[in-house]
Amino acid sequence: MQLHTTTLIHDLPLTLASQVAEPLIAAVDDEDTAMPADLRSWLVSLRLLNGVPFANLVADTELLPMESIRWFYLDRRWTDALVQGALSVGTVTTDDRVDLSAAYPAIRAELDTEERNVRRLAGTARFGGQVGAVSGFILRSAAVAGWPGLHVRAFSVDPDEADDARYADDDPRRLRLLRLERLAPGVLFCLIDGIPEVVHLEEPRQGVQFGVDMEIDGSGATAVVPPRDRDSFEYLNEDPVPVMFRSLPGASGVIDIEQLEKDLAELHGTGAQDSLDSAEYALQMIRFPWRQVWGDDESAQYASVFKATVSYINWATIAHDGG
Amino acid sequence: MSIDPGHFQLHAHLDPPLAAGTYRFTASHEMAGTGANGESLDGSDLGVADASMHVEITSPRYLLPPDQVLSTFPPAESQGAWGSRLPQIVIKRRTLPWERDVADDSTIPWLALVVFQEHEAELRTAQPVAECVTPGLTLDGAAEVSTANYLAISEAMVRTIFPTRKDVPLLAHAREVDINDTELMLGDDDGFLAVVIANRLPLPATDPSGAQVPTKYTAALINLEGQFDTLLAESPPRQLTCALATAPHLSPLTVTHATYDHVSMGTVYNPRVTAGGIKLQGANLVAPGPQAFVADAAVTASIATPASGAVANSGARGWTRSTRQTIDAMYHATVNATNVAGALLQTERRFPVLLHWSFTTTGSLTFRSLMEDLDSGLLGTMPRDPAPESAPARPPLEALETGHVGLTHRTRSGDETRAWYRGPLLPHPGDERADRLPLAHASDQLRMYVPDGREDLSLSSAFEIGRLLALNTPSTVAALLRWRQTRYIAARATTIWADLLEGVLRLDDDLTILPGDVGYLLGRHLAADIVGNPVGALGEPLQLFRPGSVPELTGDPVGILSAGFGTEFSFRGDLEAVVLDLADRPPVVIHEADIGGGTLTGLVRDTVTPVLDGALDLRVRDTLVGADQPVFGSGGVLSSSGVPTIILPDGPVPLAEAAARLRDGDPAAREAFAALVGDTSDLDHAAGASAGSTKSPTREAP
Structure with missing residues (x-):
């Protein structure tokens, strides 16, 4: 082959530069970057532990008892190993492995970025940067099965507002959820982009709901309605009004509205004095979704939050004995 | 009045302009006037025929169009703890609940939302419209559909679970919302919605052990037209605590051998005789409320009709049925007996169902109580209540503060051992500053031994899971x-x-x-x-500043001078006057003028000559000659008298005279000037221009 040295030297930097795989932030999702888009999206979902058997997430049932919520931090080394395992498929020869080793840093950098965009709303800007700490929780409760569509909100700071304030979807204090999924009918798995200060778990909102505050004890149910002011919609400073039921056999749950009207009529402001009308009745019965706020319990010591059965000291002893 | 976003207003009822039905409009016209003879004319004289037209106001009656339903709650086919929430339906047409009259009161809706369990009423679908109301009752007006659904329910059950006549008006209201509030609008077009609420909380039922079981409820929007009086006028006795219903449960139908023989042999048996031996717990299959009783007629009728073709041994008095047929016959006999009893005791009412949906209530727990009782902790926290020792063979859980748990591990060689494992979920923050995991090509590269001698298989498990998941999806492998x-x-x-x-x-x-x-x-x-x-x-660095270039005097000096050397102080006046004025001044002006470093000789030759030429031409020469002072200082040609002179061979001659002689072509004058100037070309020029001599007195004659 005839080589022209000058031309070669001139073209050399360009040629070399074109061969360096650099991590690009894709402007659109389908643009090819360090790896094809379909592969990238699959690896990103793998990074967020999609498809990982539940037994490998929670190794022992005692770690997630009934009616419990367990908070965690995501181990990046573990997810890296997961991706490495997926990439190892088909690396047969040494050449393949050398090639993969050369490409791996760019792949990892791109996945770090793409991980944050996996639940991005269509039309919003892409997130740059890389995922820092990822945290989350596993909720195993009848609430997951009984209230499908729970709202989960995570905040990077403790909001100054009252616990029942409304928050916009694009509130800058909110942390994005990287994954929110029911792994089983009663198990909710949530990954949060960052480490939240406060997490809200809210009953699903399905429009305006009507109902009572109920307590079921044994085989009987009692219910109360906190009375509201007819004009301001605020709760009156009164004891909740008990709700009576029909006592006919087989009439479980049938509300005695007449008696409720009489009870409400004794309270000033409910609008029942001049006989309750349907709007006033509906106003009294409107129920709002319950929001559970999880925050940092500053009084709790680390040791009281997480009790290991084998402490470090014991472990060292085991190690000594074993060695 | 507009409604703020996030707010809504409730209205007790909204009256339709016209209730549904058939109307006849009559337009009549009365005329009056004065006749030709002055008599007054009235309607009898000027008759105008009435115009009539028929108008029908339609409204859904048997079927609610799907586009009228904005939402139903609880969601259809959903399973959840709905026990503390009243089922409701939101309807797009705001006046729908008040468009028909049921009690001669426009504020009473004709719709009610009833909630029932499966055994309390029966929903029959796709029935002819005429059969959709209680037999004996007909609804006036046209039906919008030919087949509809209806709810068949006993009168007793109507009194049990349906709202009272006083309740019905309270259970329907209209809601006005901001038309920009999508959450409250639900897809409505005008911001007005009609809402119908049920009167019953879908409480879960309990099984015989007292535990709550998921209970299926059906909600049905029914038409009360013509049957409003069926409802209770006032609410029945009340109680503060509502007992949960007992769930219908299956139980075996046990019969004694004697009974079985009677049935299988086809002999008549009297249940009263065998009442002690037969347990009809299966009665709960149909209705848990009223006590089931067995009607003789039904049983005998059922048994007396052997199934055709099933006769095994009809010749003798032997078996007439197989075992299975026998059991079936007994079951049907029981069920029929109960149904017959129910039919005898209770009148069935039928209500047209405009819409129905089902949902399942689970448990009684409220979201709040569940949330507040949650056991919260970092992953790895041991449960508050230790698990019962149900599996004694299982070793106690080993959990480390690092999040590792000990698991049994069977090695490749078959040894049973213990290994540490930790999933991707840590009970402590990960070390973000540590180096990332180096690339591994096989899971064995990630197996680690920890100081206690056990293996830590966390990362190698992760590697293997990733590999298997990739292999599991062929598209990923491809x-x-x-x-x-x-x-x-x-x-x-x-x-x-x-x-x-x-x-x-x-x-x-x-x-x-x-x-x-x-x-x-x-x-x-x-x-x-x-x-x-x-x-x-x-290349050279760029200088911070550069000196300006020296301007060259090219072209006509007078023009340049008059233009002020290109500066803004250009001379615009009469140059002639200036030069004349210059000539009038003492010559010292020229002598002392700073002319930029050139020699006077050069100046005279190159620059001043044309100026002086012009001056001479203007007879400046005379002025110069007549000046008192020496023309060009000590270097010039001086005369003792002060008159500028030039020395010619014939003696000193005033400069003017010498110049005149030079112009006239006197060779002596020319020579003298040449000696002074050193260049005869200028002199020739000067002579030609009549000015040669005067400008050259710069050197002492030798």
Whole structure:
């Protein structure tokens, strides 16, 4: 082959530069970057532990008892190993492995970025940067099965507002959820982009709901309605009004509205004095979704939050004995 | 009045302009006037026929169009703890609940939302419209559909679970919302919605042990037209605590051998006789409320009709049925008996069902109580209530503060041992500053031994899971291989380059450059070159400022002078006057003028000559000659009298005279001037221009 040295030297930097795989932030999702888009999206979902058997997430049932919520931090080394395992498929020869080793840093950098965009709303800007700490929780409760569509909100700071304030979807204090999924009918798995200060778990909102505050004890149910002011919609400073039921056999749950009207009529402001009308009745019965706020319990010591059965000291002893 | 976003207003009822029904409009016209003779004319004289038209106001009656339903709650076919919430339906047409009259009161809705369990009422679908109301009752007006659904329910159950006549008006209201509030609008077009609420909380039922079981409820929007009076006038006795219903449960139908023989042999048996031996717990299959009782007629009728073709031994008095048929017969006899009893005791009412949906209530727990009782902790926290020792063979859980748990591990050689495992979920923050995991090519690379001698299989498990998940999806494997192929092409190009560059980039015998280093080396050498010899690599640095160029006097000096040397102080006046004025002044002005460093000789020759030429031409010469002072100082031609003179061979001659003689072509004058000036060409010119002599008195004559 005839080589022209000058031309070669001139073209050399360009040629070399074109061969360096650099991590690009894709402007659109389908643009090819360090790896094809379909592969990238699959690896990103793998990074967020999609498809990982539940037994490998929670190794022992005692770690997630009934009616419990367990908070965690995501181990990046573990997810890296997961991706490495997926990439190892088909690396047969040494050449393949050398090639993969050369490409791996760019792949990892791109996945770090793409991980944050996996639940991005269509039309919003892409997130740059890389995922820092990822945290989350596993909720195993009848609430997951009984209230499908729970709202989960995570905040990077403790909001100054009252616990029942409304928050916009694009509130800058909110942390994005990287994954929110029911792994089983009663198990909710949530990954949060960052480490939240406060997490809200809210009953699903399905429009305006009507109902009572109920307590079921044994085989009987009692219910109360906190009375509201007819004009301001605020709760009156009164004891909740008990709700009576029909006592006919087989009439479980049938509300005695007449008696409720009489009870409400004794309270000033409910609008029942001049006989309750349907709007006033509906106003009294409107129920709002319950929001559970999880925050940092500053009084709790680390040791009281997480009790290991084998402490470090014991472990060292085991190690000594074993060695 | 507009409604703020996030707010809504409730209205007790909204009256339709016209209730549904058939109307006849009659338009009549009365005329009056005065006749031709002055008599007054009235309607009888000027008759106008009435115009009538028929109008029908339609409204859904048997079927609610799907586009009228904005939402139903609880969601259809959903399963949840709905026990503390009243089922409701939101209807798009705001006046729908008040469009028909049921009690001669426009504020009473004709719709009610009833909630029932499966055994409390029966929903029959796709029935002819005429059969959709209680027999004996007909609804006036046209039906919008030919088949509809109806709810068949006993009168007792109507009194049990349906709202009272006083309740019905309270259970329907209208809601006005902001039309920009999508959450409250639910897809409505005008911001007005009609809402119908049920009167019953869908409480879960309990099984015989007292535990709550999921209970299926059906909600039905029914038409009360013509049957409003069926409802209770006032609410029945009340109680503060509502007992949960007992769930219908299946139980075996047990019969004694004697009974069984009677049935299978086809002999008549009297249940009263065998009442002690037969347990009819299956009665709960139909209705848990009223006590089931067995009607003789039904049983005998059922048994007296043997199934045709099932006679096993009809010749003798032997078996007439198989075992299975016998059991079936007994079951049907029981069920029929109950149904017959129910039919005898209770009148069935039928209500048209405009819409129905089902949902399942689970448990009694409220979201709040569940949330507040949650056991919260970091992963790895042991449960508050230790698990019962149900599996004694299981060793106690080993959990470390690092999040590792001990698990049994069967090695490849078959040994049973314990290994540490930790999933991706840590009970403590990960070390974000630590190095990332180096690339591993096999899971064994990630197996670790910890100081206690056990293996830590966390990362190798992760590797293996990732590998298996990738293998599990063929499309991913294909994508990986395809991608690797394209990368191979790039790698091959790199290799070829490396071969080509090997000879080119050998700097020394013992220094070989790897292809990957070329870019780095090139960049480094380029930087070194630039630093070492910036002038050579980049050129001279730009000066901070530059002196202006010396302007050259080219062209007509007078013009340049008049233009002020290009400066803004150009002379615009009469140059002649200036020169004359200049000539009037003592010559010292010219003598002392700073003319920029040139010699006077050169100045005279090059610059001043034309000026003076002009001056001479203007007879300045006379003025000059007549001046008292020497024309050009000590270097000039001086005369003792102060008159400018020039020495000619015939003695000193005043300058003017010499110039005149020069102009006249006197060779002596020319010679004298030439001696002074040193260049005769100027003199020739001066002579021609009649001015040669006066400008050259710069040198002492030798």
